[in-house]
Amino acid sequence: MLLPPDPGAPRRARRLVREVLEGAGREEWIDAAELAVSELVTNAALHARTDVEVDVEVHPEHVRVEVRDSNPTLPSQRHYGEQATTGRGMALVASVSADCGVTALPDGKVVWFEVRGRQEDPSEEDLLAAWDEEQWEVPGAAGAPGAGTAPPAALSTVRLLGVPPTLWAATRQHHDAVLRELGLYLTTHDGVTADLAAVEVARQSFSNALIAAAEDARRRTPVTSIPSTGLPTALEPIDVELDLPAEVGPAAAALQDALDTAERLAARGELLALPGQAEVVAVRDWVCDQVRSQLRGGSPWPWQGARDERFETPAPGTGPAAVPDEALTAVLDEAARRGRGLVAVDAGSRVLAVSAGLAAALGWAVDDLVGRRVVAIIPPALREAHIAGFSRHLHTGQSRVLGKPLVLPVLHADGREVTCGLLIERRPTPAGRWLYLAWIDPPGDADPA
Structure with a gap:
């Protein structure tokens, strides 16, 4: 069956699989095969953006389903938290099939799976245990052993100086979530456009390469932690060289445009995902601008870091x-x-309220601190780790700090760092918003034990 890359393609693919298996008398394979083919065709429609060919072969001991598209970019494995809204497509296929993989072709790729034997319904414990990332190795997927693509011709070298690995990993996770939602949004709404084919070129070229560099840095760099907490600090910045073809420049612009559109929709509440943190938006703009500039012959300039004072004040139009x-x-x-002492913060990192005693102890007037972003009281050396962790929490629900007593330095208005005891919790409000409360002992009263 040949399918166009539209929202109805997964439904037609499921119907094909069901009809073939019912005709062969192998109803026991239908549920798993329908689920897997639905995921593969959805991925092809959202990411490959080409026509999709679905082949179903029934053999005596198994059924093999192949999904072919004309985009040579291989699927990428992602290991996200259990509450993430994206990143587990091939993982899902691997979990319900006996075997699966990816075959690269000169003019595209084939993603396939096989279901065999009698499929038993897994228990809840089995499903939860199956999220162990080591079970998600899909032969041929980008990031899995043996993956690779032939380098294109006529490449130019782009040097990205001072890439923040920890922050970029959180940034890419945000991109994956909002771009998937944007793709679905575009299928049902007129008047909003995005060049998703070009977006995929950008993601599969420099964005994926930066993720690979960040993961390599994580493997090679000893993990350091904040004293008395055990919380990991951000990895040191790295320099990355990429050999990219000229067409990646326009693709970088398309990625920026699509993400800007997604951010506006998220800010209006039209996506499930929340808008990105200011640093997340800034680092992706820096990467995209560097790719575009250097492919036109410009010189590299480094990432200025998350310590910039501009991040302390919310951007216009993004009030509390x-x-x-x-x-x-x-x-x-x-x-x-x-x-x-108390600081109340919203999901945009904006300070909504602060107790008068705490504000005074930190050298602030209440009215001056309210409305700023909470990074104003976070020491510069810890800001990147905070933003990356908070961004991941907003998209996955994971947190290493909620509900745990901590002893951390807090930034005084005069630039000094003072040691405080903290307890951070999250509470719902009647308006359906989340409020993040940082209970902070007065400076000097924290117990390092």
Whole structure:
């Protein structure tokens, strides 16, 4: 069956698989095969952006399903948290099939799977255990053993200086989430456009290469942690050289345009994903601008880092989230009763409320700190790790700090670092928003033990 890359393709592929297996009398293979082919055809429609050919072969001991497209870019493995909204397509196929893989072709690729034997319904424990990332090796997938593509001709070298590995990994995870939602949004909404084919060129060239470099840096660099917490610090910046063809320049521009569109939709609440943190947007703009500039003959200039004061003030039009005043008043009253300092922050890292005693202890007037981003009181050396961790939390639900007593340095308004005891928690509000509360002991009262 030949299918166009539209929203109806997965449904027609499922129907084909069901009809073939019912005709062969192998109903026991239908559920697993339908689920796997649906995922593969959806991926082809969203990412390959070409016509899709689905072949179903029934053999005495198994059924083999092949999904072919005309985009030579291989699927990439991702190991995201259990609450991530994307990144486990091939993992899902591997979990429900007896065997699967990817075959590169000169004019595209074939992604295939086989179902055999009697498929038993897995228990909940089996499903949870199956999320062990070591079970997701898919032969031929980009990032899996044996993967590779032939280098294109007429390449130019792009030097990205000072790439922040920890921040870029979180940035790419944000991109994966919002771009997948954008692709689905475009199928049902008029008046919004994005060149998703060009976006894939950018992601599969320099974006994937940066992820590979970041993962290599993580493997080679000893993990350091913040004293008294065990929390990992951000990896040191790395320099990355990429050999890219000229057409990647326009693709980088298309990636920026698509992500800007997705950010606007997310800010209006039209996507499930939340808008990206300011540093996440800034580092992707830097990467894309560097690729475009250097492919036109420009000179490289390094990433300036997340310590820039510009990140302390929210961008125009991104004011505090709509958290009811009574919710903020309630948590400030609670802080007064408990005798603890408090900073209340929204999902955009904006400070919505701060207790007067804590603000004074940190050298701030309440009105000056409210409305800023919380990085204003985070030491510069810890900002990248904070932003990366918070961004991952917003997209996956994972957190290493929520509900855990911590002893961390907090930045005083005069630039000093003061040691404080912290406990961070997340609370829902009546308006359906999340409020992040940092209970902070007065400087000097923290117990390092």
